[in-house]
Amino acid sequence: MARTRDLILEEALKLFSEKGIKETTVRDIARAVGITEGAIYRHFESKDQIVHELFEKYSGELYDRIEKALRDSGDEEGKFKRVVEAFLDFAFRxxxxxxxxxxxxxLRGKEVKRIRKIPFNLLSELIGDLHRKGILKMEPEYALAVVTGTLERVFLYKSMGIIRGRKKEIREKTAELLWKGLVECGGS
Amino acid sequence: MARTRDLILEEALKLFSEKGIKETTVRDIARAVGITEGAIYRHFESKDQIVHELFEKYSGELYDRIEKALRDSGDEEGKFKRVVEAFLDFAFRxxxxxxxxxxxxxLRGKEVKRIRKIPFNLLSELIGDLHRKGILKMEPEYALAVVTGTLERVFLYKSMGIIRGRKKEIREKTAELLWKGLVECGGS
Amino acid sequence: MARTRDLILEEALKLFSEKGIKETTVRDIARAVGITEGAIYRHFESKDQIVHELFEKYSGELYDRIEKALRDSGDEEGKFKRVVEAFLDFAFRxxxxxxxxxxxxxLRGKEVKRIRKIPFNLLSELIGDLHRKGILKMEPEYALAVVTGTLERVFLYKSMGIIRGRKKEIREKTAELLWKGLVECGGS
Amino acid sequence: MARTRDLILEEALKLFSEKGIKETTVRDIARAVGITEGAIYRHFESKDQIVHELFEKYSGELYDRIEKALRDSGDEEGKFKRVVEAFLDFAFRxxxxxxxxxxxxxLRGKEVKRIRKIPFNLLSELIGDLHRKGILKMEPEYALAVVTGTLERVFLYKSMGIIRGRKKEIREKTAELLWKGLVECGGS
DNA sequence: CATGAATGAGGTTTCATTCAT
DNA sequence: TATGAATGAAACCTCATTCAT
Known part of the structure; x- marks a missing residue:
């Protein structure tokens, strides 16, 4: 079945995200799927291919969602908030x-360059835009640091149980807080 | 010599931070130090001991610096900024x-619990304090996410060359930006 | 093939009994079987597992043979002799x-306790029985020492060429000699 | 100190007899003595030298005791019993x-041949003598098996707590039991 | 497509031994 | 004599990958 291929990706993702890439063996993946090691190689040339394909797949998916959020939006504030929420929505889902x-x-920062759809780039452009339009006063590099850092940590603290509440609420609070903090207050 | 022990820690740190823990072999470390693999085991019981000792060492060091920053400070704003700067100062140095x-x-989040001096805890208390005193209106968990996330990313973007400038300047800008963004703007 | 697993056990037994356990390396075993070291670990989790499995396997086998000898026999004398012969028969085969x-x-006396089928226990019970029935006058602990010690040495001296003769003859002589020495002569 | 040399032998003996030879490391021995590994090599050329020296030392000592027992004795029965008791006396001490x-x-049966004073040989000669003189009717090889096997097991069961009682009592009982069992009953 | 045995390179660790001090 | 750091060979074990079935 072509389905097996997806199962492999699915289980590999779970294991990689739990234990790390190097820490997950091909055997681990095979067992999780319910097949044997050899069978993996019918679907992928190597473990590394799984690693890369997973990154490109989800990188692309997140990229597309953010792109959509950018298209569907109205004014600059809406745009920004929608993007932030799209990020968190993806992370929570x-x-x-x-x-x-x-x-x-x-771990593989250098290999990322070969990939086209990098969500980070969209965020970077959006913030650059806001700055160019005079809406964001703060230096855009710092704003980028605040946004990406906060997003990652909100997700992390939510999955650790430090931040609680419904997902929708968290998304909205985070978007609001970032907009206010960066745009409404941030003089340079 | 007791010197060798420190050299091992030093080179291991460099390699771990560059390539990852599992990705770094004991042989890599030995070669970097200029000894053989076996010699490592006269100084450490296992690779894992090196891994843990390094974490505790620097965790403790950063913890102590932040604690000192907390003691030496004046008003709440000074306290907050000093802590942020201490964090970045450590990261840059x-x-x-x-x-x-x-x-x-x-990778080893669960093993962190056994360790006493966790810098995160100091930050967490400080922000909890600011909130209790009514200075910080925002929910403290979110503030924590903003601060830790931003600190990590500012460091990262600096080492990637995305953020440029003198270290002192970066530290001060970041502290200012976080204080303004969180305290002066953050309604709940 | 499931055959390989048995081959590993077979060759490991040979080597362990010739050179000792610690003195035999996994590579030795692999070479004897005609595979590589890594292949061993597809069949056993560790060298120690081989060590234990071998002990339990043969311990159980000897146990079962003795148990059978105990069931199939007639009077006390027949029982005793049959058990002694079963022991030696196993040792010779x-x-x-x-x-x-x-x-x-x-070497691993302490680990023996976890194992259920210990031939020694059957011998111990048999001799205890003979004593309780008044057939064996001597203290049973001593009788046990004489029997187990003699059996081990007869086997040893036979394999060293000190004791010669057909196996059947040796078995019968030993059984006769022990019965006479212990039962017919042994006052307390 | 020349004393250190003896301490090394003493501690090595303890460790070898507890854990096995290969299972005991030079470091184990050094630590037990309270010196470092390197120091061992001031006194012995190699671990193997310790191993051999220990065997020769105690082999010789037991040999001498048995020889003395043979000289000091009266009739054949006394001789036999004295030798048996000398064996156990040594084992208990x-x-x-x-x-x-x-x-x-x-483990090293083959290396034993190079050694001159082998207690087994004295026992073997004694029993051969008894047989030649017509006192022992049984084939001497079997008698040897009974005696050596029983001695080893009596010692073993005593140290395991299976056989209890004062040492003197055990020695005498064992000697009596073997004499009766072998000589007074043993027809061929 | 799938199995599962096997390979072979390489990883961590152990340890008898050497050697500068 | 003694130290203790270091070596180097070899031990046990892991794992991505291949291959006959």
């Missing part, structure tokens, strides 16, 4: 994927 | 250690 | 296993 | 040495 993307980034 | 601590956290 | 069991006992 | 000699024999 697919926590394994979000965690995995961070792990991958940390 | 010992980037390998800072990067390593993040890697360790990501 | 599977000298490696018998030697190995002794080695294991000497 | 120096259990580590006795246990070690057995371990050594099991």
């Amino acid at each position: 697919k926590p394994d994927a979000f965690r995995y993307m961070n792990i991958f980034h940390h | 010992k980037p390998d250690a800072f990067r390593y601590m993040n890697i360790f956290h990501h | 599977k000298p490696d296993a018998f030697r190995y069991m002794n080695i294991f006992h000497h | 120096k259990p580590d040495a006795f246990r070690y000699m057995n371990i050594f024999h099991h």
Whole structure:
């Protein structure tokens, strides 16, 4: 079945995000899927291919969602908030994927360049835009640091139980808080 | 010599922070130090001991610096800014250690509980304090996410060359930006 | 093949009984079987598992044979002699296993307790029985020492060429000699 | 100090007899003595030298005791019993040495031939003598098996707590039991 | 497509021994 | 004599990958 291929990706993602990439063996993946090691190689050339394909898959997915959020929106505030919420929505819906993307980034940062759809770039452009239009006074690099850092941590603290509440509420609070903090207050 | 022990820690830190923990072999460390693999085991019981000792060492060091910053300060604003700056100062002075601590956290989060001096806890208390005193209106969990996330990213973007400038300047800008964004703007 | 697993056990037994357990390396075993070291670990989790499995296997086998000898017999004298002969029969047929069991006992005595089928226990019960019935006058602990010690040595001296003769003859002589020496002569 | 040399032998003996020869490291020995590994090599050329020296030392000591017992005795019965008691006396006084000699024999049987004073040989001659003189009717090889086997087991069961009682009592009982069993009953 | 045994390279660890001090 | 750091060989074990079935 073509389904097996997806199952492999699915289970690999789970394991990678829980234990780390190197810490997860091909055997672990095979057992989780319910097949044997050899069978993995009918679907993928190597473990590394799984690793990369997973990153590109979810990277692309998140990219597309953010792009959509950018298109569908109205004014600048709406745009910003929608993007932030799209990020968190993705993280909450697919926590394994979000965690995995961070792990991958940390360990294989250099390999990321070959990939086209990098969510970070959209965020970076959006913030650059806001700055160019005079809406965001603060230096955009710092704003980028605040936004990406906060998003990652909100997700992390939510999955650790430090931040509680309904997902929708968390998304909205975070978007509001970032907009206020960066745009309404941030002089340079 | 007792010197060798420190050299091992030093080179291990460098390698771990560059390539990851599992990705670094004992042989890598030995070669970097200029000894053989076996010699490592005269100084450490296992690779894992090196991994843990490094985390505790730098965790403790950062903890102590933040504690000192908390003691030496004046009003609440000064306290907050000083702590933020202490964090970044540590990160800029010992980037390998800072990067390593993040890697360790990501992968071995559960093992962190056994350790006493966790910098995160000081930050957490400080922000809890500010909230209790009515200075910080925002929910403290979110503020914590903003602060820790931003600190990590400012460091990261600086080491990637995205954020430029003198270290002192970066520290001060970041502290200012966080204080304004969280305290002066953050309604609930 | 499931065959490989048995081959590993077979060759390991041979080597352990010749050279000792610690003195035999996993590579030795692999070479004897004609595979690589790694392949061993597809069949056993560790060298120690091989060590234990071998002991339990042959311990159980000897146990079962003695139990059978106890069931099939007639009067007390027949019972005793049959058990003695069963012991030696096993030792002569599977000298490696018998030697190995002794080695294991000497070195890992404490680990024996976890095992259920211990041939020694059957012998101990039989002799206790004979004593309770008044057939054996001597203190049973001493009788046990004489029997187990003699059995081990007869086997040893036979394999060293000190004792010669057909196996059947040796078995019968030993049984006769022990019965006479212990029962017919042994006052307390 | 020349004393250190003896301490090394003493502690090595203890460790070898407890854990086995290969299972005891040079470091174990050094630590037990309270010196460092390197110091061992001031006194011995190699671990193997310790192993051999220990065997020869205690082998010789037991040999001499038995020889003395043979000289000091009266009639054949006295001779036999005295030798048996000398064996057990040695075993009870120096259990580590006795246990070690057995371990050594099991593992390095072939290396024993180079050694001159082998207690087994005295026993063997004594029993041969008894047989030649018509006192012992049984084939001497079997008698040897009974005697050596019983001695080893009586010692073993005593140190395991299976056989209890004062040492003198055990020695006498064993000697009596063997004499009766072998000589007074043993027809061929 | 799938199995599962096997490979082979490489990982961590152990340990008898050497050697500068 | 003694130290203790270091070596180097070899031990046990892991794992991505291949391959006959």
